[in-house]
Amino acid sequence: MIVVTDASPLHYLVLLEADHLLTGLYQNVICPATVLKECRHPRAPEKLRQ
Secondary structure (H helix, E strand, O other), rough: OOOOOHHHHHHHHHHHOHHHHHHOOEEEEEEHHHHHHHHOOOOOOOHOOO
């Protein structure tokens, strides 16, 4: 199964240190370039930018 995500789920999963759940639930996780750009925005939480 493949899942495509936007920034909100990634944001909260990273902050909760539960981002490993995505790869545990799905074979492939696709994060569009625009979502990565949003997650790396200077005003995003540092933990998310990493």
